[in-house]
Amino acid sequence: MKEVIIQGLSQAYSNLVRMFAEFLPRLLVMLVIVIVGLLVAYVLKAILRAVLHVTRLDRLSEEAGASRFLRMAALPSMTELLSRSLFWVTWSGFILIGISVLGVAGLQDQISRLFLLLPAIFVAILILFLGLVTANFLSRAALLAAVNAGYTSPKLLSWSIRFVIWTLAASMALEQVGVARQTVLAAFSIVFGALMLGLAIAFGLGGRELAREFLERNLSDKKKEKYEEPQPL
């Protein structure tokens, strides 16, 4: 009986030693991978930052109005944001590789899934950024054109354009990361459809007078009363 217990304990001890002997090199390999990953991420961040400085992305972002939103959200400049994102994406990738080297049962599948998701997350962030820039640019262009042409409610027009592009960008980004694809598609269709229906009803019912005035102004003799800009040159 005593021998069995001692044998069991020694077996357990030798198993533990063997496990440690097998685990420690893996842990070391993981640490090496994480440290190398850190260095690679730093280098990639520095390269991307330099490239973005050369391409004057910050100026473009400032011009398009995206920087203003970043400042409002207490975020750094566009160059800094993208280079930091690349750093974290790269390093996270290396950390996940390192964890997978440990060979912990059950984690492998989860890590592979997460690993496959990383590029998609990066692309989604890029889509959101481009959507933000495009929405700001086009909504401001619409606002200026509407104000200078003397249209009523130029802000409504501007915000409608911004909202449509934001919705489109957000649904594209969610579609990219594969979050509830059917729900996103349905939600986008509902939002877009509702917006169009709302506009149609608003113009159809609320804007009858406006439409009549517009047609009268453009198709009848009242056209002659149109505002003429004093000769600038």
Next chain:
Amino acid sequence: MAEESFLADDFLRQLMSVGEVDLLVGVPTYNNATTLEQTLYSVEESLCQNFVRERAVILNVDAGSPDETRQLFVRSGERRDAGPGGLTSLRTIHRISCEYAKAPSNGLALHNIVAAVDLLRAKACAVISPTTTNLTPSWVVNLLRPVYRESLDLVAPLYARSRFQGLLVRDLLYPMSRAIFGQRIREIYCEEWGFSGRLASQCLEKDAWREEAVRARPEAWMAITAMGAGLKCGQSFLGPKMAPPTGTDIVEVFRQTVGNFFWCMETNQAQWLNRSNSQPVPTFGPDHELSLDGIPPSQEKIFDLFRSGVSELEPILASILAQDTHAQIKAIALSDRSKFHFAGELWVKILYEFAASYHHTVLNRDHLVQALVPLYRGQLCSFLLEHANASAEAMEEHSELLCQEFERQKPYLVERWQGKH
């Protein structure tokens, strides 16, 4: 030569067959078949009457007019055997024509004319627009003579105007160009003007012809280049400026003129940052002529557009203007129209802040120029309210005071320009 790459072979052959000339008159056209004949008549008559011994060429640069303007130009040259009015020049007045593109482009048309001036070693060139329906032979000679005889490098036109015409020139383009570049040339944005072979050669060497701002208003860029290079500039009185028959797109005018001017400020900053005051330039004929005819435009609509612009564009204006300037604009936008007054001092400050913001690219440059339109309307409304019954002298005095205000505040522009936004 660089220009050999963009001039068409047929055009080059025509230029070579002409040889060297003394004078060149450039006529850029696009669908001008109805007015071209009268333009050519005036040009030829002017050359025959005033430059009998000089070698001259009339150059038509056409943008592929569907109404066969170019063919009309060629045909009218073939059937001509003597000068108009029985006058005959001692030299042949050559006529050459080229199609520079399939769509009109001011920049490309002028680039062809300037290249031709350089290749033909012309001493003086006048650019004449066939859209000007009241062109007379005296206009052509008034543009060519100061260049050819007085050795000027640039001759800008001076027009007789009605008091409510050319308000952007009077309130913005002239006083600002005078304060910035230091020469009192009234019309650098024009359709008729003259320049020397020397200026043509200098401009041809520059790489700016493909720039959007130069493509839109190349004549202003050449004028600013001449002023910056210290070449001899002057102006010559032509006659009354006729208003175009169709309505004006003010935003497009702003893009082409104010956008172009801000761009020229940016690219020529070395020439103006240390320059102060302004100098008069040689002027042939009256310095200005203002008639009191014309009905004042409706101020009500202009004021509404100003007020709504200030309110709707508030975040955009806040990113361009200094805080106190923006506050002043918002305050006057709330005032009653009958008591509305847009001070010249504020107007100058606004323009200088816009120019500095353009330089620092605080937002898209095209959007920035568009954001100035409502403020111009405010200034315009104030001008119309205050000068509805003013005399020509009073209006000219107002214009001069505004010019002086632009010069007085120039250090503020330099400070904002060189500072960080």
